[in-house]
Amino acid sequence: MPIAIPVILVLGLVLTFFLIKRVSRKLRHKRLLAAPFPEDWKQFIRKNVPLYNRLPDPLTDQLHGLVNVFINQANFEGCGGLQMTDEIRVTIAAQACMLLLNRKALYFRKLRTVLVYPHTYVAKTVSSNGTVTIKGQSVRLGESWQNGPVVLAWDSVTGGTLNITDARNVVLHEFAHQLDQEDGSADGAPILERRSRYTTWARVLSTEYEFLQKKKRKHRRTVLNKYGATNPAEFFAVATETFFEKSRQMEKRHPELYDELKNYYKLDPAKWV
Secondary structure (H helix, E strand, O other): OOOHHHHHHHHHHHHHHHHHHHHHHHHHHHHHHHOOOOHHHHHHHHHHOHHHHHOOHHHHHHHHHHHHHHHHHOEEEEOOOOOOOHHHHHHHHHHHHHOOOOOOOOOOOOOOEEEEEOOOEEEEEEEEOOOOEEEEEEEEOEEEOOOOOEEEEHHHHHHHHHOOOOOOOHHHHHHHHHHHHOOOOOOOOOOOOOOOHHHHHHHHHHHHHHHHHHHHHOOOOOOOOHHHHOOHHHHHHHHHHHHHHOHHHHHHHOHHHHHHHHHHHOOOHHHOO
16 A cells, blocks of 8 residues: 555656646647748748648648747758758748648647758668568658658759649658558558548548559559559558649549548648639
């Protein structure tokens, strides 16, 4: 019995600590969401993120608050000699936060660090066929680690954002992976609001994924980038890029897929134009 008292006290203190931390985080987020948005940050976004100029005014104001939260929470690091600047931070944050508009999440749950290279970078690769392990290298534009940082090439960030109709946006792509990975698995099925949504989600996305694979095998033109035929995780990331940058084409040619993403992101970008 004597040992139970300190255990209870310790548990109480731990619980109190986490409650205080949670309340403090909510208050900080509330303050950042309402904080003034620097004019030079707006100029960076207008110049580097054309999609921003399509947003309805209520979403623009909401995006400003989310960017404030993102930059306060994430640690940005320049790699390969890149000098980190506010322009780089804000340009990346604005695109990433497009995925959070109108949703309860104010931040990407597992993200702590964003690593930015000046240009495409070389990463080590390891593959196995079951008996032989092969080590090599690959040139990359970006990547999302399930329990680590997002890595981006700055020239790919700017190149992908300026062409708003090619559905190739490395920031939207890699941060879609972050959403997909929040449940601990990169499988093309992010956390949905209700369990009942998973059945329709699985049916629609698996059908569209198989359709894209078929188009790729036959070398047919598609609205979605054929890289999405690699696996379900890449399909979700590519579909996200297309949803934001080729919204009208997706809505017309893949209406069920568009509706699923519209329900998930709680946005209707086809109406922004």
